[in-house]
Amino acid sequence: MTLTVNGKAMQVPAGTTLHQLMIMMSVSAAGRGSAAAVDGVVAPRSRWESLELRAGQHVEILTATQGG
Structure with a gap:
């Protein structure tokens, strides 16, 4: 499936979680010093693993x- 990540189209497997995407983007799995927003809404770190x-x-x- 196609997502827009930091303004660029990116292909990822269906069912990818935010946590998996962060790893694909070489962001520390612990998420220290990192933040993510999905469709303009900040995603709490506690939801990264379950946010499909x-x-x-x-x-x-x-x-x-x-x-x-």
Whole structure:
């Protein structure tokens, strides 16, 4: 199925959860320093493993980085 992830189309298997998508995107499984929104609604980290994504959804993934 096709999702829009950070503004770009991405193919993922049907039934992919937000947690699985985060791993595909190389975001720490623990999610520390990361946030995600699905169709403009912030998804609590506690729901990542159970939140099954649907075709056509828009996902934004933000990851904090250190710098100076």
